[in-house]
Amino acid sequence: MTAVTATETVAATADIRKRGRLVFAATIIILCAWVLAPIYLLVVNALSSPDQVNAFPKSFVPGFETDSIAFFMGFAGVAKALFNSILVACITMALSIGLGAPAGYALSRFEFRGKGVFRIMVLMTRAFPLPLLALPLAVLFIRTGLDDTALGLALVHTTLALPFAVLITFSLFSGIPVELEEAAWTLGCTRVQAFRKVVLPLVLPGIAASAVFAFVISWNEVFAAAVLTIENRTLTAFLLQNLDVSPLHLKFAGGAVLVVPALIFIFAVRKYLFAMWGIANR
Amino acid sequence: MAEISIKQVAKQFGDFTALHSVDLTVADQEFMVLLGASGCGKTTLLRIIAGLETPTQGEVWIGGRRVDHLPPRQRGIAMVFQNYAVFPHLTVFENIAFGLRMKKLPQVEIDRRVTRTAELMHIGQLLKRYSGQLSGGQRQRVAVARALAMEPDVILMDEPLSNLDALLRLEMRAELKGVLAESKTTTIYVTHDQVEAMSLADRIAVMDKGLIVQAERPIEVYRNPAARFVGSFIGNPPMNFLPARKADNGAWRVAGVTFEGPKAEREEIAFAIRPEDLSHAESGLPAEVRVVEPLGPHVLVTCDVEGHLFRAVLESDIVLSRGDTVKLAPTPDRIRWFDPETEQSLQPH
Numbered sequence: 001m002t003a004v005t006a007t008e009t010v011a012a013t014a015d016i017r018k019r020g021r022l023v024f025a026a027t028i029i030i031l032c033a034w035v036l037a038p039i040y041l042l043v044v045n046a047l048s049s050p051d052q053v054n055a056f057p058k059s060f061v062p063g064f065e066t067d068s069i070a071f072f073m074g075f076a077g078v079a080k081a082l083f084n085s086i087l088v089a090c091i092t093m094a095l096s097i098g099l100g101a102p103a104g105y106a107l108s109r110f111e112f113r114g115k116g117v118f119r120i121m122v123l124m125t126r127a128f129p130l131p132l133l134a135l136p137l138a139v140l141f142i143r144t145g146l147d148d149t150a151l152g153l154a155l156v157h158t159t160l161a162l163p164f165a166v167l168i169t170f171s172l173f174s175g176i177p178v179e180l181e182e183a184a185w186t187l188g189c190t191r192v193q194a195f196r197k198v199v200l201p202l203v204l205p206g207i208a209a210s211a212v213f214a215f216v217i218s219w220n221e222v223f224a225a226a227v228l229t230i231e232n233r234t235l236t237a238f239l240l241q242n243l244d245v246s247p248l249h250l251k252f253a254g255g256a257v258l259v260v261p262a263l264i265f266i267f268a269v270r271k272y273l274f275a276m277w278g279i280a281n282r
Numbered sequence: 283m284a285e286i287s288i289k290q291v292a293k294q295f296g297d298f299t300a301l302h303s304v305d306l307t308v309a310d311q312e313f314m315v316l317l318g319a320s321g322c323g324k325t326t327l328l329r330i331i332a333g334l335e336t337p338t339q340g341e342v343w344i345g346g347r348r349v350d351h352l353p354p355r356q357r358g359i360a361m362v363f364q365n366y367a368v369f370p371h372l373t374v375f376e377n378i379a380f381g382l383r384m385k386k387l388p389q390v391e392i393d394r395r396v397t398r399t400a401e402l403m404h405i406g407q408l409l410k411r412y413s414g415q416l417s418g419g420q421r422q423r424v425a426v427a428r429a430l431a432m433e434p435d436v437i438l439m440d441e442p443l444s445n446l447d448a449l450l451r452l453e454m455r456a457e458l459k460g461v462l463a464e465s466k467t468t469t470i471y472v473t474h475d476q477v478e479a480m481s482l483a484d485r486i487a488v489m490d491k492g493l494i495v496q497a498e499r500p501i502e503v504y505r506n507p508a509a510r511f512v513g514s515f516i517g518n519p520p521m522n523f524l525p526a527r528k529a530d531n532g533a534w535r536v537a538g539v540t541f542e543g544p545k546a547e548r549e550e551i552a553f554a555i556r557p558e559d560l561s562h563a564e565s566g567l568p569a570e571v572r573v574v575e576p577l578g579p580h581v582l583v584t585c586d587v588e589g590h591l592f593r594a595v596l597e598s599d600i601v602l603s604r605g606d607t608v609k610l611a612p613t614p615d616r617i618r619w620f621d622p623e624t625e626q627s628l629q630p631h
Contacts, residue, residue, distance in 0.1 A: 182334050183367035183425075185354040187432065188384030197380075201371045 039259065046256035050249040072253035081238035082257075084150060085219060088234055091154035092161055092218035093211045099158070100165025100214075101207060105195075107166070108173035119170075122163045130160075134227045141228060148229050156224040161214035168213065168272060172206040173199070209269035216262045284345040284358065284435030284468045285310045286331065291340030293326050293492075300326040301492045303340065308485075313462060313469045314497075317479040318489035319515070324472045325440055327489070331470060332361050332438050345435055355384075357436075360429035364441040366421040368413040374400070374424050375409040381432045399427040402461055419450045426458070430465055437462065439471040443478065455481060476516050480504070488512050507618065510552065510625040519557050519582065519593045524567075526553040526619070534619075537567045537588045541612075544619050544628040551628060552620040557582070559616035560594040566611035569594070574602050585610075 045053050049065040072078060106112075107119065137156065138147065146152030176199055184194035225237035233241065239254045246254075286308040293301040301323045308314045316324040329335040331342055333354035342350040349357045360381070369377050378396045387395075400406045403423040413421055422442060429437055442458075443451045459482050462469050473479055479486050480500045487497035488511075496508035507513035513521035526534035526543065527550055534543040536553045543551070558580075560566075569585035569592055581600055585592045585608070594610050602608065619628040 177365060177367065179363045179365055179367040180369060182332075182354075183361065183363060183369075183428075184380070185334070186332060186359060186361040187381035187428070188355045190353070190355065193384070198369055198371075 042252060042255050042259060045249065045252035050247065053249040053252060068249040068253040072250055072257065077238060081233050081235045084232050085235040087150045088154045088157060089215045089218040091150060092157040093214045095154060095158040096161040096165040096214040097207060097211050100162050101169045103166045104169025105173050107170045109178065122166050125159065126163050130223055134224060138227055148232050150232060153225055153228050153234065156228065157218040157221055160221060161217040165210050165214055168210040169207065172203045176202050206272050209272035212265045212269045216265050220262055286436060286468060287343045289341040291330055291337045291342065293330060293335065294338045299492055304494055306487060306494055306497060308468055308470060311466050311468055313471065313482060313484040315479040315483035315486045316470065316472045316489055317476060317486050318474065320474060322489040323492040324489045328438055328440055328470060328472045332359055333357050358434055359436045359438055360432040360434040361438045362425045362429050362440065362442045364444060366425045368421045368424050370413045373409065374405060374411050377424055378428045378431050380428065395431045399431040402430065403427040419446055419454065422446060422454065434467060436468045439469065441473055488515065506629060508627050510620045513554055513618065517556060521554050521556050522592050524553045524587060524590055526551050539567055541617060546628055550622060552622050554618040554620060555612045555616060557593040558595040559613045560610045562596055562600055563609055563611035566609040569608050569610050571602050571604055571606045571608060574604065
């Protein structure tokens, strides 16, 4: 009697486990499709000729035509917007690392009052809605003459990228045993020398990754870019302004030009983004 | 020449007092071991000497120079860390040469010193490797070689062997002792392993709760513990303690047996004896056998004497079983006495 119930229970558990695995797999597939399908369609259509894009039914294999992309790149203002995007992203990158890395180092190495609060606050800045800030910022920028400049926009983008820069570098520095620095001090280094000769070589790849991430945040940002620039539009703002009146194939080409570099960059530095959340702490 | 003296050094971390006013003098070329349980302040004291921690009060002198305001690099010390702290981005050669390059020594001298210390630590064939390609024991050798290459006045070691496996630890222990004796530096070595302390030290400073309880030659620390803590911490198995009540003529009664003892203005003091200083005899302390553990050369017998745990190390040919009552006679000149309140030794030194 008990034996029978036991077998039944085992069978039932196995059954539940099997279904659980099925649900798990299905969830993963849906999530992946959610992200990958639009990107795939974007790329397919960007690489197809205008006729193929407008044809029906749609083809799921790209025509490998570069007409759309080429036309898009030749479109008046695109080159300048692209340049602006890169310029703003580079300034953002420099500022976020320049300010974020020291903060990350301090968080990982020193005990100070309000450290926990500071960490939370860093994260909280991300919860503050940008649209709320945009108008006062625009007014302030016009008064100080920062409006419609790469530097002004980069400052706003830095506030967006800085929390990530702080948290990523914090986790990087925490991964380096403090004894390595102490050993360097006992071997004749000042604090600065120990940092330069021991810590810096070890964190450099991670710092680079964090910089790339800051670059991508700026590259992708559209709201502040649209509000704070007029003449010196970045690519995102430029596309937002122009593309809704453009033909379909141009929209796809513009989208691909925006998305693909960002994707490649993020893919290259994914290891360090995981480290930020402590998933892979190395 | 580097004598180290520590004068009334204290350290507080917030409300926690890690060190209460410690005084210690380490002679030139002496091998001093700081021994204590974890949290007793031994590592804090070492880090204060190294300059990695600032004392809340007190002075640190190395080689006649007051150093407590100086950064580590200006103290003439080298340090070996528990987790080795070998720089992972540099080869073994560059690790050992690191401090020498900071001193801006000529390349010829760097080559000479790296080769010499690497040979000394038997890692000459590993110079081109990175720390990721080394075993724990090899990393520790690199760390020691890196410290020795500096030719420092003082070498500080923070539990350098505790991350190695038992066999390797034994091997490295003997090697370290030889190498350090040859290098003629003053050494301060932190450990919680009493065997390591006994085997390496010229003197052992036993620490407890942020204080140095006793700093003497290993055999003194073992034979004549200055405090009850020392007796119960050092020795495996540790010292036995029994209460002793005052009897007539300045004698003391322990478990119904009378012993000559010190003069003390107390009704009760503590009687102490090491397990190996007991023998099976016609008369002695009555002990009921609880556990018998034959260990080869001798037998460890755990007994009960008037409700107190009592261990004896006896001849291996003795036949005992659980429940037997035996008489254990202490060797008279090995008996020690402690004040039950101050826990200090009542032995006239």
